[in-house]
Amino acid sequence: MTDHQLAYATFHVMGDSVVPAFWTEYFGATPDTAIAKGEAFTTPSGRVNRVPGRVGLWGFASKSFVHSDLLEPHLRFLAERLNLTRPGLRETLEREGVKARFWCYWMNETGDRVPDVPDDIRAMMEAMGGTIEIDEYR
Template sequence: MTDHQLAHATFHVMGDAVIPQFWTDYFGVSPSSAITKGESFTTPSGRVSRTPGRVGLWAVASKPFVRSNELEPHLRFLIERLNLTRPDLRETLEREGVKVRFWCYWDNESGDRVPDVPDDIRTMMEAIGGTVEIDEYR
């Protein structure tokens, strides 16, 4: 495997009502990224944003923890780390007025790679009202 991973995933909680500290406490995990709507935030480069956040975001990325060019290990890591199968998750998301998704990076420069998102993961995300989005790069 090269230093550049060909796949990774991030779990996003998004919406105007996102309060990052609530989700940090709920999941018991510090986010990779957090934005409160209307407030300045730290950009991926480590700088403070020039404009306030347009939407709230709480996110945890798999990339620092999982070394794989396939999506499945990244997704399973996030499911386990955040305990996304907990029975109250959908209700909590609806009550807080937020949406969730897996955002997946998929490098397909060769043109012959097919993303591997198992059916059970798609079903789990549908059950909590979330989506799986694949951002493919060629």
Template structure:
């Protein structure tokens, strides 16, 4: 593994109606990021934002929790920890009027790494109506 990890992932619930307290109870985990649309929020640097949140967001990530330069272990950790295979997830997302996504960091300075998203993880996200976004950094 490199000094700086080359991959990690975050599961986001997003939408104008996101209630971070609801999702914290639902997933039974404290989020790494919680934003209520129209309200100030805590930035990654630990400061209060200068502007209100433009969208609601609840997020929990694998950074600092999983050690791997491949995406699969990060995604599997999130699936397990948040119990993303629960049968009521798609219905709950729809009822709350929000969407879900995996946001993946992919370090690829040399340009020779290909992100690996297994078929079953793609199928899971499709089943809950979610997306997988990969931000590649060169």
């Protein structure tokens, strides 16, 4: 592994009606990103963005917890830490009017790395009505 991880993932809950405090309590985790639509927010660099958030976003990343250049350990960590297989998650997302996704960072300078997203993780996200997005960099 290099000093710079070649992969990590973030679980996002997003939508105009996101109330970050609700999702922090629901998942029992302090988010890396918390934005309420129409309110100022703190950027990941710690700077206060005075422009109101255009959309609500709650995000929890694996980068600080998992040290692997593969996606699978990052996705499994998030699924377990946030208890994404809990009963009623899809209904809670629908009731709150928000969407869920895994956003995945994938460095592929050589062009020969293939993202490793296990079938059970894909099925879990599909069951909750969520998506998996891979942002590939070369």
